[in-house]
Amino acid sequence: MKKLFALLVLSGIGAQAFAHPADSARVKSLTADTAKIRTVQRSLPSPLPDPPFPTSDWDGAPLVGSDATAPNYPLTKLLGLSNSRLKIYGWIDPGANISSSKNSNAPTSYDLIPNNVVLDQVGLKFDMQPNTVQTDHVSAGFLVTTIFGTDYRYTTGKGYFSNQLLNDNNKYGFDPAEMYGLLYFPKIADGMLLKVGRFISPADIEAQWATDNYLYSHSLMFTVDPYTFTGAQATFKLGSYWQLEVGVHAGNDMAPWSPSAQINGLLMARWVSHDNNNSIYGGINSLGNGDYTRQHDDLQMVVATWGHKFNKTLHMMTEAYYMWQYHALTGGTVINGPAQPFLTGVGPGVPIPGRENAIGIVNYFQIFVSPKNYFSIRNDALDDPQGGRTGYATWYSSHTIGFVHYFNDYIRIRPEIRYERAYADGITPYDNGTKKDQYTAGMDLIVRF
Template identity: 60%
Template sequence: MKKQVFLMLALAGITVQLHAQTDPEKKTSSIKDTVATTPVSRALPSPLPSGPFPSADWPGSPIIGEPADAPDYALQKVLGMANNKSRLKIYGWIAPGVNFSTSKNSNIPMSYAIVPNKLELDQAVLRIERQPNTVQTDHLDWGFRLSTFYGMDYRYTTSKGWFSNQLLKNNNLYGVDPVEAYAMLYFPKVGEGMVVKVGRFISPPDIEAQLAPDNYIYTHSLMFTVDPFTFTGVNATIRLNPQWQLELGVHAGNDMAPWTNSAQLNGQAMIRWVSKSTNDSFWGGINSLGNGQFKNEHDNLQMVVGTWSHRFNKTFHMETEAYYMWQYNAYAGGTPIIGPPKSYYPGVGLGTFIPGASKTLGIVNYFQILVSPKDYFTVRNDYLRDYQGQRLGYITPYTSHTIGFVHYFTNWLYIRPEVRYDRAYADGVTPYDNGTRNHQFSGSMDLILRF
């Protein structure tokens, strides 16, 4: 495993050299990614500064009427595809991470960075995409996205039926996952524009996301750890006017493909609103709604969710998300891993049956402080209530409290150090470090290198 990590870091060094040789851009006043021929947007102005946040816009994607083409990173230029008229983009990133924890064997229920006190490869991602042009309103357009990654993070994106035996049958620490694989079609005359996705896509609602560059800080909240990660189905986003977008869809249930024996039909209905001043936004609704039955050793999470975003001024903004989830006749710990127990995850096998409804409540607040065009702090406070122990195997409330800092060296290389404290509150309950502790301190950092 060490050889894999050092190989990825060596590749990172090669990529840095490619950037140095191919990217003449030397500006340091802003890290905003730009496209050389950006058309005029018909969306509201972006509420946040042009850098260094993961996005200058409030949650809810795609934003119809706004340019969506990725910038030309090093790989695009090396391939001779910079500013190509086809708008085909090929790029990616490498994200190794390290943590120091009071736990010795496992950081779970903290997610993603589950191996304590080691340097690991979180994700190495290659993306190929073409985004439809939704600024124009006179013709149909098309697009697609294929995002495939290798690394430890695949454990939290695995969807049954998508190469899932790596995790569900083998409990491998590292694996490959095609986390996004969908086609898009843009209809300019439906409402003020509609984008239809068909395939496997990221669960829409959360502040956080599975892919490292889309997050404010390195680690994830507990509530994000246990909600849906990806869906496979059909999803339509309709712009009603610059302030309102509607999203409707159907899918096979959280983290399972339609062709598996666990798949069940679920509906989706979300709404996005942004105030005219862009100081406030709401993004929420029904993320998944069906019969809610746990089926063939797999979760079928039902979820209502909402996120309120608010900008105080150019320096301070925050986002607050809350959800309520439930399902029926499930098992403690959720979808089981049947593979051999490992030190980082020994709790394999199907848990205790829970008749009737299993309920989960989650709330998280992100508070951002912009320090400079290249630096910001995030303070995150997170609450999770696992009422029947269905999501994490223990009946208890949890909290996590995190302070993170992000520094960009360039728009393609940055670090995200943080400190964090987790705790479970029910008497005698010890979910941390393989069931031996009720709390955990950790300090973590990752590096993201775009190519």
């Protein structure tokens, strides 16, 4: 804790060492076209068009110095909040797939139940962002995001209504996945944003919310990494090209009052090139004892993402991580049942002596077609040598091609086709341990409100 506090102080003192003398000139010389994308800011212009892509900034990292106020979606307008800093809005996301598996698509996530139509997510956000563009005064805000649907099982945190999953293995459930306050301090570094509460784990290309993800399904590596943390995270703006994140949390996917909770530190940095065509965001997502405790993971993780823009039509995102913990069970955090056709692997797994680890890598390649359409090609690999993440000791690959079409600002569809495979001899993780590979064709419908 003393080291984390020292980093907070030194970051404020040393911020100017990262600044570039041309920063202010670059911001002032924005073209008229750029100004249409982001008219009020102290950060670089958005590198990507939004829409059609789910985010216009690299990595999805919070940018101190940019206006993060949400658009006025229909519910916001209906409630008369168009001119308010408070925005209330949401989305509904049903999905369907055709699969070569009969009972379960696992370890595929967010597309779990084969040959069926399900309600993946109904999301609702209460969102008031602090003003980090100005440099005159402290500004406060908050964000609360709740979801209901089959996807609750991925964001569930022990201690947050977690009996729905960990004790009951329910098909549908509710999760208050984001609940945090925000305080912006303009005089610390070039601005510091403090987040306190339950928040999404950085850094990931993929997102928990359907509205923020390139494709309908997710990579295998995303399926088994941390989803949320509860604690405090400070983000420092260090000139126009650097940000530093320092934090402390109770471990992946559990509340501080959970008997499995442990103190973990977080240290991440984000760099963007002067031409804004490259970004690297990475560091230590979680570092502590790493001791699997009372049937729950305490994942330790180093992770990095790289974004690259080739031209106005093509860009890609690549992520890699290494995760580890100690004294774990195969399959990770225990779901104690009852077994369901879509997930029969309930109950404690087999003990793994010493260190359990996993390596993941994913690449997303995007092709811009028009403001309403894009293609996304995803290739990823997951090495799970002891079966700590998936329950099967093997390495996997998955390969997905998807197309996204916007009917208007509020409605889009995301059809895709996918093939995935496990490679270890004699290992059959798909369809509840009966198949070595899997083909799926899936699609979801996102309606914002």
